[in-house]
Amino acid sequence: MRSYITAISYTIILATCFTTQTTSAAENCAPSHDRCIEIGQLNLELAVGLGAKTNPIEDSDPIPLIFVPQISYYGERFFIENLDLGYTLFESVNHSINLIATPDYDRVYFHRNSLQNIFMGNTLKAREGTEESLIMNEQLSAHSSRDRNITYLSGLDWSYGLDHFSMQLSYLHEITGEHHGNEFRFATAVPLVQDLWVLSATIGATWKSAEAVDYYYGEKGIYSPSSAVNPFLKLGYETQLNNKWSLKIFGHYERLDNEIVNSPIVSKNEVLSLFIGGIYSF
Amino acid sequence: MRCCHCSSGGYIVFKECRCGFFIYNYFFPIILISYVYFNAAAVASEVHEDRVQLKLNPRLCTLSKDEPRCKALVRISWTSEAKQSLCLKVVNRPDVNHCWKQNSQGNFGIQLAFKNDLTVELRDSRTQSLVASKTISIVREGEYRHRRRHPWDLFQ
Numbered sequence: 001m002r003s004y005i006t007a008i009s010y011t012i013i014l015a016t017c018f019t020t021q022t023t024s025a026a027e028n029c030a031p032s033h034d035r036c037i038e039i040g041q042l043n044l045e046l047a048v049g050l051g052a053k054t055n056p057i058e059d060s061d062p063i064p065l066i067f068v069p070q071i072s073y074y075g076e077r078f079f080i081e082n083l084d085l086g087y088t089l090f091e092s093v094n095h096s097i098n099l100i101a102t103p104d105y106d107r108v109y110f111h112r113n114s115l116q117n118i119f120m121g122n123t124l125k126a127r128e129g130t131e132e133s134l135i136m137n138e139q140l141s142a143h144s145s146r147d148r149n150i151t152y153l154s155g156l157d158w159s160y161g162l163d164h165f166s167m168q169l170s171y172l173h174e175i176t177g178e179h180h181g182n183e184f185r186f187a188t189a190v191p192l193v194q195d196l197w198v199l200s201a202t203i204g205a206t207w208k209s210a211e212a213v214d215y216y217y218g219e220k221g222i223y224s225p226s227s228a229v230n231p232f233l234k235l236g237y238e239t240q241l242n243n244k245w246s247l248k249i250f251g252h253y254e255r256l257d258n259e260i261v262n263s264p265i266v267s268k269n270e271v272l273s274l275f276i277g278g279i280y281s282f
Numbered sequence: 283m284r285c286c287h288c289s290s291g292g293y294i295v296f297k298e299c300r301c302g303f304f305i306y307n308y309f310f311p312i313i314l315i316s317y318v319y320f321n322a323a324a325v326a327s328e329v330h331e332d333r334v335q336l337k338l339n340p341r342l343c344t345l346s347k348d349e350p351r352c353k354a355l356v357r358i359s360w361t362s363e364a365k366q367s368l369c370l371k372v373v374n375r376p377d378v379n380h381c382w383k384q385n386s387q388g389n390f391g392i393q394l395a396f397k398n399d400l401t402v403e404l405r406d407s408r409t410q411s412l413v414a415s416k417t418i419s420i421v422r423e424g425e426y427r428h429r430r431r432h433p434w435d436l437f438q
Contacts (some may be wrong), residue, residue: 029426029427038424039424039426041424047437081432105392106369168434169431185434189438222297234436252436
């Protein structure tokens with residue numbers, strides 16, 4: 001709670017300091033620049049292709065990436081990027097500091113497969129037939145009805161960009177009253193080839209506090225994980241085909257922390273996402 | 283119900299079906315008459331357009347967010363296959379009025395300031411019927427800002 005109050009305090013201070021500088025920075029944005037976006041315009045894109053994201057939860061099917069809508073709207077300070085809501089405190093040509101609210105993405109692993117279904121299979125890591133496994137079975141069954149609700153995190157987000165190089169750091173706190181955990185998100189994207197098409201590599205990591213990890217992967221009386229760090233690597237290729245269509249290919253590999261992998265409901269130590277398809281701009 | 287079946291089933295059931303009767307006796311004639319009418323109108327329009335060629339410069343005015351109106355020297359020129367008496371008019375601008383008597387071409391330039399699209403017309407000086415018309419469109423640039431960099435996101 002104290003950390004959340006601290007984050008709010010910093011936010012208010014930053015808002016006071018930087019609010020007056022936002023407008024002048026926006027004025028430098030040329031319409032022809034691909035990172036500039038028109039204020040007050042709803043932008044809708046649809047990714048259509050073949051892709052999937054593996055699911056680390058035991059006996060869970062991969063999450064298909066076939067039709068993925070991308071919505072964004074930018075006001076003078078307020079913005080929406082898909083499920084992220086934000087308010088820009090400071091903006092310059094290269095930097096921006098935003099107060100954001102963003103969902104906790106771990107829930108996607110549970111959305112298609114309820115815990116009831118997960119526990120129907122042999123998901124226990126204790127040896128079958130032993131007394132230990134029978135106790136765990138009973139305890140897990142008792143908790144199997146526990147659902148992971150939609151949770152939102154809020155906090156500060158800093159991003160830096162120069163052409164196709166970009167960096168992002170977010171500090172977030174859960175605000176929907178489910179687990180009160182914290183999260184750090186960091187990523188940096190580096191262009192490897194920058195021509196009519198762009199090949200880029202992104203490395204990053206997500207740190208989750210013990211409360212956040214426990215909410216999704218812990219089970220009361222059975223498994224209580226501590227904080228976890230999930231590093232990831234992404235390779236992406238993108239080229240503009242015409243003024244409406246662009247081609248996008250990416251592979252995203254995320255290594256799960258042992259605190260998550262050791263959970264009795266998790267069977268994989270990685271999450272792999274692959275996609276090839278077109279992005280259509282409406 | 284029969285009609286629905288008929289319309290999807292094709293022409294085989296025409297004789298037995300009331301909607302087949304309708305299509306055969308009313309729908310096709312209406313389509314045919316409409317085609318002839320609109321085709322004739324299009325041909326007439328082309329002939330009309332060929333008679334007088336009106337040109338405007340500029341055709342487009344782009345305003346930045348700080349510019350409330352477009353200020354431009356509008357150059358108007360026209361040519362005709364036959365000599366005509368025409369008057370130049372600008373919609374919603376009664377102060378602009380310039381006429382030619384029995385000419386096959388004309389040129390005119392005027393400094394104008396306008397907030398909305400500007401429509402220039404050539405009208406027959408006697409009957410006031412519209413001979414040709416062109417519009418200068420106004421495009422207003424929106425305000426832009428930097429999009430948030432979000433490399434952490436899967437699709438960014």
